Amino acid sequence: MIYTSKLIEDAVNAFCKLPGIGKKTALRMVLHLLKEPEDTTRIFTESIAKMRTEIKFCETCNNIADGQICSICANPSRKKELICVVENFRDLITIENTGQFSGVYHILGGLLSPLEGIGPDQLYINQLLERIHQDRPKELIMALSPTIEGDTTVYYINKLVNDPAILISGIARGVAFGGELEYTDEITLGKAIVRRLPVDMLQQ
Amino acid sequence: MIYTSKLIEDAVNAFCKLPGIGKKTALRMVLHLLKEPEDTTRIFTESIAKMRTEIKFCETCNNIADGQICSICANPSRKKELICVVENFRDLITIENTGQFSGVYHILGGLLSPLEGIGPDQLYINQLLERIHQDRPKELIMALSPTIEGDTTVYYINKLVNDPAILISGIARGVAFGGELEYTDEITLGKAIVRRLPVDMLQQ
Numbered sequence: 001m002i003y004t005s006k007l008i009e010d011a012v013n014a015f016c017k018l019p020g021i022g023k024k025t026a027l028r029m030v031l032h033l034l035k036e037p038e039d040t041t042r043i044f045t046e047s048i049a050k051m052r053t054e055i056k057f058c059e060t061c062n063n064i065a066d067g068q069i070c071s072i073c074a075n076p077s078r079k080k081e082l083i084c085v086v087e088n089f090r091d092l093i094t095i096e097n098t099g100q101f102s103g104v105y106h107i108l109g110g111l112l113s114p115l116e117g118i119g120p121d122q123l124y125i126n127q128l129l130e131r132i133h134q135d136r137p138k139e140l141i142m143a144l145s146p147t148i149e150g151d152t153t154v155y156y157i158n159k160l161v162n163d164p165a166i167l168i169s170g171i172a173r174g175v176a177f178g179g180e181l182e183y184t185d186e187i188t189l190g191k192a193i194v195r196r197l198p199v200d201m202l203q204q
Numbered sequence: 205m206i207y208t209s210k211l212i213e214d215a216v217n218a219f220c221k222l223p224g225i226g227k228k229t230a231l232r233m234v235l236h237l238l239k240e241p242e243d244t245t246r247i248f249t250e251s252i253a254k255m256r257t258e259i260k261f262c263e264t265c266n267n268i269a270d271g272q273i274c275s276i277c278a279n280p281s282r283k284k285e286l287i288c289v290v291e292n293f294r295d296l297i298t299i300e301n302t303g304q305f306s307g308v309y310h311i312l313g314g315l316l317s318p319l320e321g322i323g324p325d326q327l328y329i330n331q332l333l334e335r336i337h338q339d340r341p342k343e344l345i346m347a348l349s350p351t352i353e354g355d356t357t358v359y360y361i362n363k364l365v366n367d368p369a370i371l372i373s374g375i376a377r378g379v380a381f382g383g384e385l386e387y388t389d390e391i392t393l394g395k396a397i398v399r400r401l402p403v404d405m406l407q408q
Contacts, residue, residue, distance in 0.1 A: 002300050004275050005268045011255035014248045018233045029222045031293065033256055034268070041256035044218045045249040051215035052237055052245035064209045064238070071208050089235065096206050 060131065062107040062124050064089050072104055079103045081138040085128065085157065087111055087145065095143060103141070106131065111149035112156055125157065132161060139167040146173055264335065266311040266328050268293050276300075276308055283307045285342040289332065289361070291315055291349065299347060307345070310335065315353035316360055329361065336365060343371040350377055
């Protein structure tokens with residue numbers, strides 16, 4: 001592709017490095033910035049540069065943080081005795097945005113996967129054990145993806161913790177809200193029937 | 205949406221201002237930059253900031269330029285007697301990437317559209333007339349979109365120039381290469397039949 005301008009070409013190539021952005025979309029973004037006042041581009045590049053240089057990771061839970069401790073761990077109204085264990089930051093904010101969880105989190109940084117060579121040492125599992133030892137939480141909610149890797153990680157942590165004073169729970173599995181039975185896979189639907197609940201409890 | 209970090213939130217909002225980027229895609233880009241070394245973000249933001257502050261517009265043809273004159277006007281091997289008139293920079297590089305044109309360009313900056321209140325004064329038409337007067341080109345190729353606005357602009361410029369020494373041509377219209385006749389609109393197909401060419405000429 002010829003752009004007739006080195007400046008445009010460099011900017012297009014910069015955008016192309018982002019996930020899911022091709023040459024045409026990148027050019028559209030560059031031309032959009034050119035059409036807007038110079039300040040738009042200044043604010044755009046400054047907030048991204050600032051984010052990258054100033055971001056930190058929470059010393060307690062590995063969440064993305066603006067300081068040493070993330071805003072959730074620093075919040076005195078969050079229940080410290082309830083730790084929700086998640087794979088990554090995306091899952092954390094997905095749960096956070098449900099508005100249904102008032103405890104704190106622990107990011108593992110991945111899931112155990114012998115096939116991909118990811119063992120316990122690559123994840124923040126030791127840090128989780130230390131934290132449990134120190135803070136003595138009442139419950140660990142294992143909010144990991146319902147995959148083989150997720151289940152393996154839950155099983156592994158469950159065995160390591162092995163403390164009758166700490167409840168280890170997993171998020172409920174069943175048919176999705178608004179999902180149609182016809183398109184639900186058989187394993188999920190089968191388990192949803194076996195683990196049926198009284199209607200009053202479902203509506204809580 | 206809650207991001208638990210002001211830095212992340214600002215960066216997501218910055219990406220969201222770009223065309224076609226929603227919150228989820230923006231977050232994906234921010235997390236991608238976080239995963240890469242800091243240098244990736246530095247190069248990314250610097251090339252975009254540089255593009256915006258240093259870009260200029262060619263004094264001759266209004267093309268985007270790294271200096272006072274764009275790389276096409278500055279190229280001595282481009283035929284100055286052949287001016288291709290285009291609506292905008294996107295159309296210019298689309299034509300440039302066909303590799304079929306060895307003349308120079310003139311960007312109008314839009315098309316005449318009485319309905320949208322765009323008259324000759326909003327476009328670089330006077331500048332085109334001055335250029336014609338000064339450089340005495342042999343031919344103007346009107347490479348504008350085949351729409352009412354495009355045709356109006358071609359007609360208007362054709363009337364203004366009104367010089368038997370200057371040929372004013374339009375790009376060929378017909379069925380697209382690789383297109384199926386069944387899906388070609390009737391006007392295009394009808395004109396393509398009326399303006400049929402000997403097979404030897406089609407293969408040139």
